[in-house]
Amino acid sequence: MTHKRPAVLAAFFAILILLLGGVSIWKGGLYIGKHEGDTMHLMQIVFRMADGQTPHLDFMTPIGALAFWPIAVLVTAGMGVGMAVIWSQVIAAAVFLPMLVWVSKTRLTPWVGALFGLIIMVLLMSLVHGEAQRSVSISMHYNRLAWAAAFVAIVMALLPPKSGRGTVDGIILGLMICVMAMIKMTYFVSFAVPILVALVLTKQTRAIVVAAITGLAVVAVITISQGIGYWLAYAGDLLTVAGSDVRSAPGEPLPAIMGAPAYLGGSLAVFISIIFLRQAKVETGGLVLLLLVPGFFYVTYQNFGNDPQWLLLVTVLLLALHDQAQDVVTRFGVNAKSAILTMAGVTFALTAPSFFNLAYSPFRHAAIDVADYAPILPRGGVHTDLQSADLRVNRVDARIALDGQIDSLPFYEDRDEAAILMGEEIPRCTIELGLPRVMDVIARDIDAADLSQGRSMFAADIFASHWLFGDLEPMEKGAPWYYGGAPGLKDAELVLVPLCPVSQSVQVEIFEILNGLVNAGKLQLTEVRRTDMYVLFEKTDL
Structure with a gap:
């Protein structure tokens, strides 16, 4: 049965792509219910890139080029921007599919691997940024893609492979880290150090070397094609936004992200989970999770809506680390190993409204009545396939x-x-x-x-x-x-x-x-x- 597992996982992930992607494509356009300003921001960048311009060099944005490049390529090929957005997500999911099979095969049990793949596919192909509001929105699509890359990299770093020399691991890790850096630098800054520490503690030396080579190769390609000025311009845009009073933090203040009523449950859950991991002798898992927490808070603070989607990752990590745990009964009579499973259920329950909103957003999109929508660009030609609720447009x-x-x-x-x-x-x-x-x-x-x-x-x-x-x-x-x-x-x-x-x-x-x-x-x-x-x-x- 073991030799069939990768094929079964691949088939499951492919079905998810066909289901979520097919339902999203069904309408023949993208019909949003909010965030028209954000959508026009996306359209500006995509059209400028399709016209041959380069982010940071030709126009200012703190968002990396990879967030928009797949959409721009499809627009350049003649596709309407609405369908280009949807197809770019389907293509991203197809690219992630073999990596998810590899990660699940080498590190996770079948059920945890299937759950992990489901979470990644939902992040990649949903049609809303998260939270529990049911309107379709393509705003901040890049946050979902960056989370997906971060989830893959963190799982690989913290959970060493059951077999293999680490070459494939290093390539995937290097690519995922580059994806974070080239989509939204916040993710790279927040998670690069914990990922490196996890790789060192789990003795994935070859993966570290190969990941470094892969990352440097990507940097070299970009530098050769765009010049060193590209990186200076990117850094300049990031520094401008960091010092801006307008958009440096688009939501709640950082202390609220950690302790406000909407977030306190998640904060307590992750720290209690760390305690149980340490008590169950999963020292490396507990330490790395502790190192990840500041990044979880900071990324959430930087993202509009302040949706703690990292709780999905914590759920997967707890389920995976449970196999390493020992049956230790604490002085309060609690079995730490069993408590880890309990906390996995708690963390998933806390993020369930956001996850299910992500998961069924393509189905909501398929069910809308297009008669209630109007093009955002009334003279947009092929690009009238991106529409918003008529109420919000007119x-x-x-x-x-x-x-x-x-x-x-x-x-x-x-x-x-x-x-x-x-x-x-x-x-x-x-x-x-x-x-x-x-x-x-x-x-x-x-x-x-x-x-x-x-x-x-x-x-x-x-x-x-x-x-x-x-x-x-x-x-x-x-x-x-x-x-x-x-x-x-x-x-x-x-x-x-x-x-x-x-x-x-x-x-x-x-x-x-x-x-x-x-x-x-x-x-x-x-x-x-x-x-x-x-x-x-x-x-x-x-």
């Missing part, structure tokens, strides 16, 4: 300040700083729904006024996706998502001031920069168009 809602605007409501003094550009205060207003329609209308109006003419435009807002909707061009060195400073302003010929932005706090930050340049005599802004929705300036560098 209904425009905003949050406006009433105090100070209505006589019976006195102004609230502790409001955030007003957005003032060259002495003019922008009304307190932020878009909450209908961002694609707003950008489309602005882009069409600029086109109709014959002001676009293939020029680039800097937008005083967190998103600068207007060029997707009209005849504008993306800014050289621009940022699809604003993280700070004025990226792309030097190249821009136009400056757009939305009168109801997505983020007025970002607008305040940008206005401080523009006002400083204008007052210093380094920049001239000449108003060329004003509507109820925006003010447009032509920019002249002095």
